[in-house]
Amino acid sequence: MPGKEVVVVGESEWQSLKLLTAVEDEFGGLNVEMADQPMDAAVFAIKLRASISCWRLQGKKGVWMKIPIEQSSLVDAAVKEGFWYHHAEPNYLMLLYWLPQGAHSLPGNATHRVGVGAFVMNDRRELLVVQEKYGFFRGKGIWKLPTGVVDEGEDIFAAAVREVKEETGVDADFVEVLAFRQSLKSFFQKSDLFFVCMLRPRSFDIQIQESEIDAAKWMPFEEYAAQPFIQKDELMNNVVDICLEKIDREYSGFTLMRSTSSISGKKRYLYLNSSSLEIRSNMLVGPRI
Amino acid sequence: MPGKEVVVVGESEWQSLKLLTAVEDEFGGLNVEMADQPMDAAVFAIKLRASISCWRLQGKKGVWMKIPIEQSSLVDAAVKEGFWYHHAEPNYLMLLYWLPQGAHSLPGNATHRVGVGAFVMNDRRELLVVQEKYGFFRGKGIWKLPTGVVDEGEDIFAAAVREVKEETGVDADFVEVLAFRQSLKSFFQKSDLFFVCMLRPRSFDIQIQESEIDAAKWMPFEEYAAQPFIQKDELMNNVVDICLEKIDREYSGFTLMRSTSSISGKKRYLYLNSSSLEIRSNMLVGPRI
Numbered sequence: 002m003p004g005k006e007v008v009v010v011g012e013s014e015w016q017s018l019k020l021l022t023a024v025e026d027e028f029g030g031l032n033v034e035m036a037d038q039p040m041d042a043a044v045f046a047i048k049l050r051a052s053i054s055c056w057r058l059q060g061k062k063g064v065w066m067k068i069p070i071e072q073s074s075l076v077d078a079a080v081k082e083g084f085w086y087h088h089a090e091p092n093y094l095m096l097l098y099w100l101p102q103g104a105h106s107l108p109g110n111a112t113h114r115v116g117v118g119a120f121v122m123n124d125r126r127e128l129l130v131v132q133e134k135y136g137f138f139r140g141k142g143i144w145k146l147p148t149g150v151v152d153e154g155e156d157i158f159a160a161a162v163r164e165v166k167e168e169t170g171v172d173a174d175f176v177e178v179l180a181f182r183q184s185l186k187s188f189f190q191k192s193d194l195f196f197v198c199m200l201r202p203r204s205f206d207i208q209i210q211e212s213e214i215d216a217a218k219w220m221p222f223e224e225y226a227a228q229p230f231i232q233k234d235e236l237m238n239n240v241v242d243i244c245l246e247k248i249d250r251e252y253s254g255f256t257l258m259r260s261t262s263s264i265s266g267k268k269r270y271l272y273l274n275s276s277s278l279e280i281r282s283n284m285l286v287g288p289r290i
Numbered sequence: 291m292p293g294k295e296v297v298v299v300g301e302s303e304w305q306s307l308k309l310l311t312a313v314e315d316e317f318g319g320l321n322v323e324m325a326d327q328p329m330d331a332a333v334f335a336i337k338l339r340a341s342i343s344c345w346r347l348q349g350k351k352g353v354w355m356k357i358p359i360e361q362s363s364l365v366d367a368a369v370k371e372g373f374w375y376h377h378a379e380p381n382y383l384m385l386l387y388w389l390p391q392g393a394h395s396l397p398g399n400a401t402h403r404v405g406v407g408a409f410v411m412n413d414r415r416e417l418l419v420v421q422e423k424y425g426f427f428r429g430k431g432i433w434k435l436p437t438g439v440v441d442e443g444e445d446i447f448a449a450a451v452r453e454v455k456e457e458t459g460v461d462a463d464f465v466e467v468l469a470f471r472q473s474l475k476s477f478f479q480k481s482d483l484f485f486v487c488m489l490r491p492r493s494f495d496i497q498i499q500e501s502e503i504d505a506a507k508w509m510p511f512e513e514y515a516a517q518p519f520i521q522k523d524e525l526m527n528n529v530v531d532i533c534l535e536k537i538d539r540e541y542s543g544f545t546l547m548r549s550t551s552s553i554s555g556k557k558r559y560l561y562l563n564s565s566s567l568e569i570r571s572n573m574l575v576g577p578r579i
Binding site: 179235 | 366383443477526556
């Protein structure tokens with residue numbers, strides 16, 4: 002049984018107490034992974050109090066404590082010691098403690114969900130549209146663009162390509178972000194960013210995703226745009242106008258440039274208007290029309 | 291004392307048991323607010339088990355349970371009953387239970403943090419730059435664009451204007467999103483979307499934010515661009531090129547259009563390239579250059 006040595010802990014006995022294991026970060030903070038050190042709630046409470054005192058003496062700042070859901074019995078003790086919640090994922094809770102006096106300067110939680118809609122048109126001026134099984138549009142007979150949510154760790158352009166493939170079976174290449182909109186506090190006080198992406202189809206046979214989609218087809222663009230629901234909705238109408246501009250005139254959205262950060266060394270994508278840019282180069286990726 | 295009537299609960303006694311109070315949502319789900327019904331953990335455990343059985347018989351689907359941090363003693367019992375974490379904010383934890391057989395179809399948590407950087411130039415081709423007190427750039431002597439994080443419930447363009455005002459005291463109007471980049475899994479598996487915004491200054495006197503900023507000034511753009519750190523960083527170099535294109539040539543970013551959704555009735559902003567758009571109208575807001 003872990004922690005058996007701790008029965009009564011007085012001020013003078015702290016030095017002999019085995020504290021919680023913590024890993025230092027580059028900002029003077031500590032990271033505590035409870036998955037690596039299982040113990041029961043009573044032992045945890047004693048060790049935590051002693052550890053906090055010790056960390057404070059050491060001049061540490063923020064303490065990040067990750068408690069896996071299997072150890073949910075520890076949550077209450079951490080809160081009673083002064084921890085608060087930073088974020089949670091299905092299988093863990095991250096708690097936070099700020100040791101110095103005054104307000105903390107630690108980064109907040111994620112604030113946005115990101116969605117994509119795909120504008121995919123063939124050479125016959127037909128748009129790839131779907132009818133959804135669930136959600137607001139269910140059973141309303143409305144034909145709409147394939148849409149979906151960007152997964153954690155997924156690029157926006159890749160999400161658009163994936164959603165089209167999943168929902169309709171059509172292979173397509175990313176061309177541009179035509180526009181985006183932000184909806185504030187649209188779920189649990191979080192906001193929503195939605196990117197309308199133009200894709201160019203590489204295949205045309207439709208195979209629908211049975212679990213989410215009732216129907217999919219290539220539909221004349223004007224027929225899509227004439228649907229009463231689209232006509233009535235200012236935002237959807239604006240998107241129709243943008244798509245028409247893109248097809249018939251000179252609209253330039255944001256395409257992709259692969260770029261490396263010297264800070265992280267990671268490759269990332271920059272979305273920008275490359276049509277008017279002199280720096281067009283081999284860094285630009287994906288097809289352009 | 292709440293729930294005193296519950297001592298032993300057998301199958302036959304469920305009907306006399308006061309269940310947890312839950313509010314139905316439009317998707318066949320239930321919302322349970324524990325802040326409205328305080329009770330101790332033992333009573334909660336009994337009521338929760340009975341409530342789940344009842345809700346299952348009623349054909350309910352997802353159960354969303356919001357437990358304020360003051361009631362953290364209830365978390366363990368909820369997890370033991372099969373709830374998992376959906377998300378957490380500093381003062382509460384949202385747990386989730388899926389009553390039907392099979393995988394749930396409920397929306398996930400927020401996945402992105404959103405940041406802004408502001409490109410603000412005066413008529414003398416001087417750029418508004420700062421040196422930060424904290425973070426990666428601390429003590430490196432690097433002059434950089436004012437940057438910041440978009441608050442929950444805040445528009446991107448408004449965040450850019452606010453950050454410039456806070457850090458430097460300069461009033462400015464939003465002009466365009468010049469580009470944006472997405473960094474995958476940049477903190478706690480979450481991603482980061484960063485929008486480079488062009489603003490037009492309305493005032494020029496600088497008053498720095500003592501808490502976060504060491505120095506701020508108007509600096510000749512070419513001097514900013516010539517800093518070794520900027521030169522070395524591919525991404526920052528790309529942004530310099532975009533800014534130069536914007537000043538000297540024909541670059542069009544995404545400006546704002548206010549648009550109303552007929553679904554939610556809410557006003558939102560669409561970010562789009564209006565320079566090539568025939569639908570330019572009084573819906574377009576903010577100054578254009």
